[in-house]
Amino acid sequence: MNVKDHIAQGKSGQTGQLPIDELTRLAAQVRADCVRAVFQAQGGHLGGPLSCADLLVALYFDVLSIRPDEPNWPERDRFIISKGHSAIGLYSTLAARGYFERQELLTFDAIDSRLQGHPDMTRLPGIDMSSGSLGQGLSPGIGMALGARLRGKSWHTWVLLGDGECQEGQIWEAAFVAARYKLDNLTAILDFNRLQQYGWPGANGERTPPWDPDPAAMEARWRAFGWHTVSVDGHNMAAILDAYRQALAHRGHPTIIVASTIKGKGVSFMSGAYEWHAKVPTAAELEQALSELGQTQNGIDDDAGH
Amino acid sequence: MNVKDHIAQGKSGQTGQLPIDELTRLAAQVRADCVRAVFQAQGGHLGGPLSCADLLVALYFDVLSIRPDEPNWPERDRFIISKGHSAIGLYSTLAARGYFERQELLTFDAIDSRLQGHPDMTRLPGIDMSSGSLGQGLSPGIGMALGARLRGKSWHTWVLLGDGECQEGQIWEAAFVAARYKLDNLTAILDFNRLQQYGWPGANGERTPPWDPDPAAMEARWRAFGWHTVSVDGHNMAAILDAYRQALAHRGHPTIIVASTIKGKGVSFMSGAYEWHAKVPTAAELEQALSELGQTQNGIDDDAGH
Amino acid sequence: MMLDIKDAKQEALRVVFGETLSDLAEEFPDILVLDGDLANSTRADIFAERQPDKFLEMGIAEQNMMGAAAGLATVGFIPFISTFAAFAVKRSADQVRVVVAQPGLNVKITGGYSGLLTGKTGKTHQSVEDIAVMRAMPNMTVVVPADGPELRQVLRAACLHDGPMYIRLTRDPSPVIFDDSYSFVLGKAVVVREGSDITIISTGVQTVRALEAALMLEQEGIGVHLLHVPTIKPLDERAIVEAAARTGRVVTAEDHSILGGLGGAVAETLGEQHPTIMKRVGWRDTFGESGPDDALLEKYGLTPHHVAQAARELLAR
Amino acid sequence: MMLDIKDAKQEALRVVFGETLSDLAEEFPDILVLDGDLANSTRADIFAERQPDKFLEMGIAEQNMMGAAAGLATVGFIPFISTFAAFAVKRSADQVRVVVAQPGLNVKITGGYSGLLTGKTGKTHQSVEDIAVMRAMPNMTVVVPADGPELRQVLRAACLHDGPMYIRLTRDPSPVIFDDSYSFVLGKAVVVREGSDITIISTGVQTVRALEAALMLEQEGIGVHLLHVPTIKPLDERAIVEAAARTGRVVTAEDHSILGGLGGAVAETLGEQHPTIMKRVGWRDTFGESGPDDALLEKYGLTPHHVAQAARELLAR
Numbered sequence A, B: 001m002n003v004k005d006h007i008a009q010g011k012s013g014q015t016g017q018l019p020i021d022e023l024t025r026l027a028a029q030v031r032a033d034c035v036r037a038v039f040q041a042q043g044g045h046l047g048g049p050l051s052c053a054d055l056l057v058a059l060y061f062d063v064l065s066i067r068p069d070e071p072n073w074p075e076r077d078r079f080i081i082s083k084g085h086s087a088i089g090l091y092s093t094l095a096a097r098g099y100f101e102r103q104e105l106l107t108f109d110a111i112d113s114r115l116q117g118h119p120d121m122t123r124l125p126g127i128d129m130s131s132g133s134l135g136q137g138l139s140p141g142i143g144m145a146l147g148a149r150l151r152g153k154s155w156h157t158w159v160l161l162g163d164g165e166c167q168e169g170q171i172w173e174a175a176f177v178a179a180r181y182k183l184d185n186l187t188a189i190l191d192f193n194r195l196q197q198y199g200w201p202g203a204n205g206e207r208t209p210p211w212d213p214d215p216a217a218m219e220a221r222w223r224a225f226g227w228h229t230v231s232v233d234g235h236n237m238a239a240i241l242d243a244y245r246q247a248l249a250h251r252g253h254p255t256i257i258v259a260s261t262i263k264g265k266g267v268s269f270m271s272g273a274y275e276w277h278a279k280v281p282t283a284a285e286l287e288q289a290l291s292e293l294g295q296t297q298n299g300i301d302d303d304a305g306h
Numbered sequence C, D: 001m002m003l004d005i006k007d008a009k010q011e012a013l014r015v016v017f018g019e020t021l022s023d024l025a026e027e028f029p030d031i032l033v034l035d036g037d038l039a040n041s042t043r044a045d046i047f048a049e050r051q052p053d054k055f056l057e058m059g060i061a062e063q064n065m066m067g068a069a070a071g072l073a074t075v076g077f078i079p080f081i082s083t084f085a086a087f088a089v090k091r092s093a094d095q096v097r098v099v100v101a102q103p104g105l106n107v108k109i110t111g112g113y114s115g116l117l118t119g120k121t122g123k124t125h126q127s128v129e130d131i132a133v134m135r136a137m138p139n140m141t142v143v144v145p146a147d148g149p150e151l152r153q154v155l156r157a158a159c160l161h162d163g164p165m166y167i168r169l170t171r172d173p174s175p176v177i178f179d180d181s182y183s184f185v186l187g188k189a190v191v192v193r194e195g196s197d198i199t200i201i202s203t204g205v206q207t208v209r210a211l212e213a214a215l216m217l218e219q220e221g222i223g224v225h226l227l228h229v230p231t232i233k234p235l236d237e238r239a240i241v242e243a244a245a246r247t248g249r250v251v252t253a254e255d256h257s258i259l260g261g262l263g264g265a266v267a268e269t270l271g272e273q274h275p276t277i278m279k280r281v282g283w284r285d286t287f288g289e290s291g292p293d294d295a296l297l298e299k300y301g302l303t304p305h306h307v308a309q310a311a312r313e314l315l316a317r
């Protein structure tokens, strides 16, 4: 069964279990679309979107109960991309999942576009919360999760956080309150790529990670705030799916999945390079990126690949 | 040697080691002055000031290197009362320490007074930072501690926090940054009294502590953010002094002293009662409070007690 | 429409807030109250007692509280944020901007203890510039009721209006000036008194003091046209122009900075539509302090006498 | 005083900021720069490279950054906060209020990427109301320079002035309009062009567009009196009244909401001192979006043509 059939079948909920290699292929397509869209827009972020592509694809193709053709379906699972600068990663995933045509990705950042530089829920159906100012996404997630409980509903709320973003105090306000309400219908996914934008200069001007790079230290922090924690390799599709299922199964606490990732993952010269946080590739760089991502053509073509 | 001699002797720095029972007596006087001033003003907070009286007296009479007659002495240790609603506790301590006459405490909350409802550094010399909006005090402490390092100075910076206040995200922003700069010339004192203002209603309408009441859980939280931690009984004068010395001795991390306290400590009917967070005693309550605090007279008299 | 101001009944807006919202929760089951650990000050505790299942304690964490309210609004609730105006507006300004105003979500922000009279707490708790901040925010509706009866209608209107709204409340009891016949309409200003010598345009509880000033001036033979503007945004520009045209002289009165608040809104409107000489009465671009109400009103220039004096000075020009 | 605007040299204020502050740190050794993880956008990275010991990374935590700056100011440093205007003003509004403005501490807040042109980032990054917020804050000095040469002088003035200051910066290169003879004085407005038909009062980079509008209008035979107001607070009220009196018609122009900013300040001043018909050009109380600079300026009504058109409409009244 190809992706389109899976998606058709999964209309009212999940796609059904796509094979892992199909998810991996989709993640490569999402990464490629990010690079294409940023090149077309001559603006936007790349490091962060590439970092979280596997996490997004796994979530949207295997876990979320959603209806791409009815984006505002009231019973849907909610997703908030708190690290809003990775919008193009989300848009590319939504397009792959059938929310809109992939061609529309080429309107990214253009005036009047539905695909704003940072996600705007008033413009694009499928965006559950606007973001772009860091640190703000977990709190609306609390509202959605509390709302489900108050209404006796079963939707689950997912929030994607950046590690740099976790320096924002509001994250810890939300961490405390979510745990105090024991919101086990709320899961945070941490894109733990150990880079931010400009970063913390080390003694020799190199970039040092904002936090202790050990995921155990990050887990300890969230556990101290009352969360259940799971660590995972954020580029291992099977492991990601397993972590998501653990989060859904856990009762009594909100869960955070500390996903160790590489910023700029999938493109050699962007990987681990803080300069690629927000940088537009040249035509040559675009070509190399797409070839590294196994893409057969430079443009976005809906029929390519599947 | 009585307190005044001690103070005279300690002009350019610490008071010298006052006997513990003298410190305890001073703490009772500070508590009594808080109650008197709030009664006189017919307004203000009591639970929080009473909770931290021992912590303040120990700090001002035994640890801080300060000059009450030269409050802006550039080399002085710094103190920030981040839980600014406990201003009257600080004012009463400053008066006891010789910054100004105790009689002035009766101008608390009056118009044009130097003793504002929340500490105002533009009005009263001896206040190193204005406060009153919770969660803000640790950050200026970082500035003062970084400033000492940049200037090669040896002053130490102390910040008093409330436990309710630690729900403010800014505290955790500051916790992270202070640890990242390894500010071992910065110490936080947490008045861990397990109550805030209105509080978190429990199932039967009772107040439940904002955080896990176990000091070890609070220590774990700060340790996860990179701090050295010390737990102490916040009403045991000798133990407090010991904790302060530990903080001063520790190298490589900022220290937080988690001081377990009782809100409203020293007055039976205020102790542990959230309603006394900010409440004005009746004349009869004033009398009872003063008698419980071992005060021989109702008014403030500079010669009373020493 | 107006009861006599002498011997008027007194009501504290905070109490009216707590009681009215508790009643409204029966009619509008989606109402929720989110408290920033100040319920026994803002009197959201009345709601907590009467509607415990709809009361959400959010602790001392205003940023998160605002975001949580936004999330609740997306799933159909009508969340009312309750904290002090100073913290509601300033501590969560970016959250109001990004997750409330920009997406236009149905969050009601109530700012208690606004203005000068905050029970001696002093400058950190006095919101001198909250109207200016909220007015400058696109998509935000800003309402500043004058008394209990008006507030009751404002809260109902808030439930019926779908979108972000800031409602400015006060701590201390103040005279009731509107009787049963009064009808609050969102976006409409109301002529409280007609007169032809000078126009006073006021908002919030300062309208009560403006009314007292009008009574004083009338005793001196000066006819006062008093326009009360409960909705600062969207502004009833036509009513303001008409009121100004009536007398050709305008005094504005508010318990707020003279910069960017009602005085600013009136100046902008008249400057573009009907230039008129005016004088702003309010905080003179300064922070406040602790003190008893009377002493504060006197020192910061907000008494009825100050409003009347501004009118006299304008008439003498 | 003025170079010709055609073929004018272009400078990005952010680059001038990074370079000038690096130079000034030699003369004023107490200067520090605190960065909110945006140094390679705000170009504080130039300072980080040239003055590494005076550059303090503060991470993505604007509230703490503001408080840390306040603490540094108490021990004699001149801390410059560097982040985007949207975050500097909104994310740390309560901190600015309580530990900077209220105690009057010597903290300089630079707001990068202000206004409409933020490199396609969209509404979360566009600060449409920062001037209104900062102007309403007691004790705050607010400066909005027009070009590189003016900014250089503003930064020096900031070091000499003891007290809180907000300095509004921009991202993209813009024409240099002031030459070497220009002298910036804190609190003073400057007549850029004399004329007797209509007055344009502008601030920031919008003054460049106002100047282009003036040149257009002059080609139509309309004499423009152009007043540039770099210091929004304290406001040069006398210069504003004089400029208004010169022609009896005022257009204000700013890359900011028409509510509470320069337009608001001018309206308040004229309303009290010299009522004059006016028209405000700026964001029409709306949030922005992503897009290329030209398209944004056109859509949001900020081009020289829009300024000129407002002048024509006012003249036709």
Ligand SMILES: Cc1ncc(C[n+]2csc(CCOP(=O)(O)OP(=O)(O)O)c2C)c(N)n1
Pocket (backbone or CB within 6 Å): A047, A048, A049, A051, A083, A085, A132, A133, A134, A135, A161, A162, A163, A164, A165, A166, A191, A193, A195, A196, A197, A198, A263, A277, D036, D037, D038, D060, D087, D091
């Ligand atoms: C409140 C706020 N401050 C600053 C920024 C600017 N900014 C955008 S992305 C970024 C770095 C984010 O780092 P991280 O969260 O680790 O994201 P990732 O590494 O996944 O890109 C910064 C500082 C912002 N968008 N919002």
Ligand SMILES: Cc1ncc(C[n+]2csc(CCOP(=O)(O)OP(=O)(O)O)c2C)c(N)n1
Pocket (backbone or CB within 6 Å): B047, B048, B049, B051, B083, B085, B132, B133, B134, B135, B161, B162, B163, B164, B165, B166, B191, B193, B195, B196, B197, B198, B263, B277, C036, C037, C038, C060, C087, C091
């Ligand atoms: C930003 C902010 N939010 C709310 C308040 C109102 N407030 C004053 S004291 C207080 C409770 C503080 O609790 P805690 O920090 O535990 O202090 P303590 O128990 O020592 O009195 C609250 C909510 C405030 N002053 N500042």
Ligand SMILES: [Mg+2]
Pocket (backbone or CB within 6 Å): A162, A163, A164, A191, A192, A193, A194, A195, A196, A263
């Ligand atoms: Mg990162």
Ligand SMILES: [Mg+2]
Pocket (backbone or CB within 6 Å): B162, B163, B164, B165, B191, B192, B193, B194, B195, B196
């Ligand atoms: Mg407490």
